[in-house]
Amino acid sequence: MSLAIPRFWREIQSRYNLIGTKCGNCGKVDFPPRAVCPVCGRKSIGKMQRFQLGGKGSVVTYTVIHDAPAQFEMQKPYVMAIIEMDEGVRLTSQLIDVKPEDVRIGMKVQASFRKLGQDGDAGVIHYGYKFRPAG
Amino acid sequence: MRDVAVIGVGETEFGELWDRSFRDLGIEAGLKAIQDAKLRSEDIDAVYIGNMSAGKFIDQEHVSALVADYSGLADMHLPTVRVEGGGACGAIALLQARLAIASGMHDIVVVGGAEKMTDVGEVQAAEILSSTADQEWESVFGATFAGLYAMMARRHMHEFGTTREQMAAVAVKNHKNGALNPEAQFQKEITIDAVLQAPWVAEPLGLFDCAPLSDGAAAVVLCEAQRARKFSDTPIRIAGSGQASDFLALHDRRDLTTLDATVIAGKRAFHEAKIMPKDIQVAEVHDNFTISEILAIEDLRFIEKGKGGPATAEGLTALNGKISVNTSGGLKARGQPVGATGVAQAVEIVRQLRGEAGKRQVVGARHGLTHTLGGTGATAVVHLFERGD
Numbered sequence: 001m002s003l004a005i006p007r008f009w010r011e012i013q014s015r016y017n018l019i020g021t022k023c024g025n026c027g028k029v030d031f032p033p034r035a036v037c038p039v040c041g042r043k044s045i046g047k048m049q050r051f052q053l054g055g056k057g058s059v060v061t062y063t064v065i066h067d068a069p070a071q072f073e074m075q076k077p078y079v080m081a082i083i084e085m086d087e088g089v090r091l092t093s094q095l096i097d098v099k100p101e102d103v104r105i106g107m108k109v110q111a112s113f114r115k116l117g118q119d120g121d122a123g124v125i126h127y128g129y130k131f132r133p134a135g
Numbered sequence: 136m137r138d139v140a141v142i143g144v145g146e147t148e149f150g151e152l153w154d155r156s157f158r159d160l161g162i163e164a165g166l167k168a169i170q171d172a173k174l175r176s177e178d179i180d181a182v183y184i185g186n187m188s189a190g191k192f193i194d195q196e197h198v199s200a201l202v203a204d205y206s207g208l209a210d211m212h213l214p215t216v217r218v219e220g221g222g223a224c225g226a227i228a229l230l231q232a233r234l235a236i237a238s239g240m241h242d243i244v245v246v247g248g249a250e251k252m253t254d255v256g257e258v259q260a261a262e263i264l265s266s267t268a269d270q271e272w273e274s275v276f277g278a279t280f281a282g283l284y285a286m287m288a289r290r291h292m293h294e295f296g297t298t299r300e301q302m303a304a305v306a307v308k309n310h311k312n313g314a315l316n317p318e319a320q321f322q323k324e325i326t327i328d329a330v331l332q333a334p335w336v337a338e339p340l341g342l343f344d345c346a347p348l349s350d351g352a353a354a355v356v357l358c359e360a361q362r363a364r365k366f367s368d369t370p371i372r373i374a375g376s377g378q379a380s381d382f383l384a385l386h387d388r389r390d391l392t393t394l395d396a397t398v399i400a401g402k403r404a405f406h407e408a409k410i411m412p413k414d415i416q417v418a419e420v421h422d423n424f425t426i427s428e429i430l431a432i433e434d435l436r437f438i439e440k441g442k443g444g445p446a447t448a449e450g451l452t453a454l455n456g457k458i459s460v461n462t463s464g465g466l467k468a469r470g471q472p473v474g475a476t477g478v479a480q481a482v483e484i485v486r487q488l489r490g491e492a493g494k495r496q497v498v499g500a501r502h503g504l505t506h507t508l509g510g511t512g513a514t515a516v517v518h519l520f521e522r523g524d
């Protein structure tokens with residue numbers, strides 16, 4: 001998919017700095033930010049606080065993508081994973097700096113700031129998080 | 136609530152139908168269903184259409200009015216409704232049409248489902264399918280639709296020891312059923328080895344673990360149950376329906392090897408119908424990927440959690456097995472014109488319960504089930520059908 005510039009810009013805080021929210025009622029951490037806590041519902045309104053994730057987590061599951069969207073064609077095959085952050089919340093990200101055959105469920109990983117993709121040959125470059133083995 | 140029955144069914148062939156337009160397909164299915172029910176135009180109160188993404192596939196929105204118009208119903212000025220809900224849109228349209236009749240607002244409603252997917256290239260079609268996942272927090276990072284299901288498959292293999300051979304057994308079974316369905320996109324049997332040796336799409340899913348891109352349409356006619364006998368000798372009653380939603384992004388879900396939306400939609404439908412999973416003889420479940428059928432038969436409580444792979448490999452879900460699953464060939468072999476899916480599943484179940492399924496007839500079928508997913512399981516719909524006699 002290709003995203004318009006404002007659409008990407010709106011999410012930069014979260015994609016660059018892993019900014020989520022913490023519920024002031026129950027303490028649950030969400031990423032990306034939520035206006036309402038999925039656990040507390042109405043009781044959390046107005047109590048959701050900005051919260052930065054530490055960037056460390058582990059692999060819950062993963063895949064190696066061979067059929068890629070046009071925007072990711074040059075990167076294939078590449079590894080996608082669902083990562084459980086140390087704060088308990090999960091997210092989806094590419095895994096880099098690791099051979100596909102060396103990826104394991106449970107593997108410790110850490111966030112890294114990288115180029116995500118580009119709209120066309122001379123298009124806007126989007127940046128955000130990818131994850132690499134924790135060292 | 137008033138009881139509702141299916142009194143007519145129709146479908147087009149499914150496949151890469153380059154010579155047929157969206158209009159051609161929608162009309163063919165609709166007219167077949169209307170003929171099957173022996174209806175006159177003036178009997179129809181409303182038209183509901185399930186369509187995932189005509190705006191992206193053929194650059195045409197407002198397809199509900201379009202289909203009614205080209206089906207010769209423009210002069211009737213009927214209310215028409217297009218339902219969106221990812222791959223579940225056809226099943227949701229069926230549910231909404233049922234409610235419209237149950238409420239007393241309408242007596243007879245035509246429900247159609249249609250998608251024309253092959254007017255765009257394969258890469259673009261795959262991206263359009265991915266748009267039912269979370270674009271901002273999955274797709275933008277490179278997760279594809281197949282990739283998300285692949286991650287469910289990997290986790291299922293990790294937790295329960297499910298194997299690629301067991302997933303391949305889903306594809307082999309559904310192709311075997313598809314070979315008995317003259318409307319199916321693939322009517323050739325395949326082998327476990329062929330599935331295992333196919334090129335990767337997203338590991339551990341290969342090309343033959345994935346349902347194809349297809350063009351096609353299906354339609355059913357719903358009628359208030361007491362009037363249904365006037366039109367059909369074997370009206371098929373909708374005994375229960377359930378719909379449920381979940382977190383849009385896969386990573387936010389409670390469990391990666393259970394689709395909670397399926398579990399809850401199933402419970403709601405079975406509760407309404409006052410029957411149990413063991414009472415079902417034939418089911419059409421959403422096998423957009425081989426792993427999806429394994430999850431579905433577990434989450435619908437046909438098979439114990441974690442045992443879906445071995446159960447499939449042992450033939451429990453084969454034609455006239457413990458429960459016959461995807462007798463039409465499923466999305467895998469019958470084809471996957473997304474918007475048509477939920478309605479086409481209902482068409483197959485009605486044929487089975489009427490005893491009109493030919494070579495793939497399930498012996499003694501009295502209760503049937505359809506299960507349809509939107510996205511990676513953020514929506515699930517279950518309908519239960521029974522013979523009216």
Ligand SMILES: [Zn+2]
Binds near residue numbers: 040
């Ligand atoms: Zn909370």
